[in-house]
Amino acid sequence: MNKLTGPAGLPATLSVGEVAQRSGVAVSTLHFYETKGLISSERTAGNQRRYARAVLRRVSFIRVAQRVGISLADIAAALSALPATVAPSREDWSRLSAAWRAELDERMAQLKKLRDTLDDCIGCGCLSIDRCRLRNPYDKLAREGAGPRRLLVKTEA
Amino acid sequence: MNKLTGPAGLPATLSVGEVAQRSGVAVSTLHFYETKGLISSERTAGNQRRYARAVLRRVSFIRVAQRVGISLADIAAALSALPATVAPSREDWSRLSAAWRAELDERMAQLKKLRDTLDDCIGCGCLSIDRCRLRNPYDKLAREGAGPRRLLVKTEA
DNA sequence: TCTTGACCTGAAGTTTACTTGAGGTCTTAG
DNA sequence: CTAAGACCTCAAGTAAACTTCAGGTCAAGA
Numbered sequence: 001m002n003k004l005t006g007p008a009g010l011p012a013t014l015s016v017g018e019v020a021q022r023s024g025v026a027v028s029t030l031h032f033y034e035t036k037g038l039i040s041s042e043r044t045a046g047n048q049r050r051y052a053r054a055v056l057r058r059v060s061f062i063r064v065a066q067r068v069g070i071s072l073a074d075i076a077a078a079l080s081a082l083p084a085t086v087a088p089s090r091e092d093w094s095r096l097s098a099a100w101r102a103e104l105d106e107r108m109a110q111l112k113k114l115r116d117t118l119d120d121c122i123g124c125g126c127l128s129i130d131r132c133r134l135r136n137p138y139d140k141l142a143r144e145g146a147g148p149r150r151l152l153v154k155t156e157a
Numbered sequence: 158m159n160k161l162t163g164p165a166g167l168p169a170t171l172s173v174g175e176v177a178q179r180s181g182v183a184v185s186t187l188h189f190y191e192t193k194g195l196i197s198s199e200r201t202a203g204n205q206r207r208y209a210r211a212v213l214r215r216v217s218f219i220r221v222a223q224r225v226g227i228s229l230a231d232i233a234a235a236l237s238a239l240p241a242t243v244a245p246s247r248e249d250w251s252r253l254s255a256a257w258r259a260e261l262d263e264r265m266a267q268l269k270k271l272r273d274t275l276d277d278c279i280g281c282g283c284l285s286i287d288r289c290r291l292r293n294p295y296d297k298l299a300r301e302g303a304g305p306r307r308l309l310v311k312t313e314a
Numbered sequence: 315t316c317t318t319g320a321c322c323t324g325a326a327g328t329t330t331a332c333t334t335g336a337g338g339t340c341t342t343a344g
Numbered sequence: 345c346t347a348a349g350a351c352c353t354c355a356a357g358t359a360a361a362c363t364t365c366a367g368g369t370c371a372a373g374a
């Protein structure tokens with residue numbers, strides 16, 4: 001166990017193992033994230049990692065963003081706007097948040113469309129061959145160019 | 158170009174190239190999806206693929222689902238409930254749709270949480286080290302066990 | 315007929331996101 | 345002080361989702 005403690009008696013920094021256990025990700029994954037610049041740490045005299053408490057929130061953020069389909073590269077780009085050891089400025093936050101909001105809103109819109117499409121399809125069978133000629137006879141959308149247009153809200157950035 | 162036409166003068170079936178162009182995915186990807194059982198085709202006398210029109214909707218569905226972080230395996234499992242050449246029964250649809258709705262709703266909830274967290278963070282800097290001690294002093298959540306709890310709505314199924 | 319572009323298969327290569335393994339060091343409870 | 349368990353690095357392995365390549369076939373216009 002880590003000996004240094006903060007004002008409330010909790011450790012001021014966390015070892016990899018502690019971060020792994022509390023964040024639910026493997027130690028190897030934390031190493032990996034560090035090589036990718038997603039998180040960072042200080043080292044003890046014996047070369048062991050010590051993480052600031054804030055790393056837990058960063059890891060949460062990473063995992064949730066990944067789960068909704070955002071790549072580590074994109075996540076890294078976003079997090080790079082936030083210095084890991086210094087409080088970010090208000091402008092940093094605003095910029096990051098605005099960019100992500102757009103991205104997240106778009107993904108939510110896509111999800112909603114996917115879900116609603118599915119709802120529409122109950123009792124219609126429109127992913128199958130036969131039924132949907134009634135609904136979308138002979139592919140009117142074909143003239144509008146390439147790419148899925150019904151479901152896809154916006155194509156890859 | 159494909160010669161057979163349907164009632165409205167549009168081709169009754171599509172070649173890989175046509176599907177690729179209209180769906181916006183590469184020919185090699187369509188081949189790949191076919192090996193994975195995500196889509197299927199008939200063959201001409203000369204061994205070329207001919208797709209039913211419905212494949213476009215299937216491909217759209219696949220891409221959108223992927224974009225929001227769902228694996229091809231999961232997508233395949235969902236689509237396998239829908240016969241590619243036969244209209245699915247109403248029960249098939251209800252079952253599929255119910256299962257997906259839950260999944261999609263969960264992902265939307267996660268996205269929303271991620272977005273709202275980001276909103277909260279403007280002017281706080283809670284992914285950084287210093288500021289958020291004000292908001293979450295010394296990690297009260299630590300006692301509740303492992304795993305990100307603030308952002309993660311539900312862990313991997 | 316010929317030739318050019320679309321298509322075929324199977325194998326190998328690529329990227330992303332990790333995990334596993336080998337060989338060695340640190341730390342801490344007893 | 346010492347042994348077990350946590351940690352270290354670097355290299356190699358793995359799985360998913362494709363793409364690229366090689367070597368050949370098919371189809372449609374001039």
